[in-house]
Amino acid sequence: MAHSFEDAVEQVLKKTDTYPSDAYFFIRAALDATVERTHKTASNPHLSAEELYFGFCAYALEEYGPLAMAVMEQWGITESTHVGDLVYNLIDVGAFGKQEGDRREQFDGLTPVASLLNAPYETVDSPQQD
Numbered sequence: 001m002a003h004s005f006e007d008a009v010e011q012v013l014k015k016t017d018t019y020p021s022d023a024y025f026f027i028r029a030a031l032d033a034t035v036e037r038t039h040k041t042a043s044n045p046h047l048s049a050e051e052l053y054f055g056f057c058a059y060a061l062e063e064y065g066p067l068a069m070a071v072m073e074q075w076g077i078t079e080s081t082h083v084g085d086l087v088y089n090l091i092d093v094g095a096f097g098k099q100e101g102d103r104r105e106q107f108d109g110l111t112p113v114a115s116l117l118n119a120p121y122e123t124v125d126s127p128q129q130d
Contacts (some may be wrong), residue, residue: 005025005028005095008094009024009025011093012089012093015089015093016117018076019075019086019089022075023077024090026059026075027056027083028037030052030055030056034047034051034052035110037058046099048106049084049087049103049107053083053107056083057113057116058115060072065127066121069118078114080112081107083107083113084106088104125126
């Protein structure tokens with residue numbers, strides 16, 4: 001088990017280099033922000049996969065604004081399953097916990113990252129005037 005979050009990230013990166021270290025530090029910050037935003041208690045900070053995923057995307061928008069999708073693409077995070085990969089890689093080294101019933105597959109098939117990160121910046125076409 002890792003002694004610090006930095007150690008945990010190093011352990012993950014020794015096993016797989018699919019995502020950069022920045023992505024792991026970001027998911028931790030997103031988790032903390034989502035726990036705070038959803039008013040979870042210190043005694044029960046557990047988030048569902050869906051809560052964590054949508055919180056991750058909301059945090060990306062807060063931090064990176066219109067560049068959020070570009071940053072996620074650079075990190076290789078283009079699907080909800082990728083967020084699940086980050087979370088479960090951290091669970092595997094003991095940096096994150098899980099509860100009975102939590103499964104990696106709960107991150108599959110959620111609203112696409114691009115839909116969530118690009119939606120605030122899409123323009124609606126106005127009707128043509130004659």
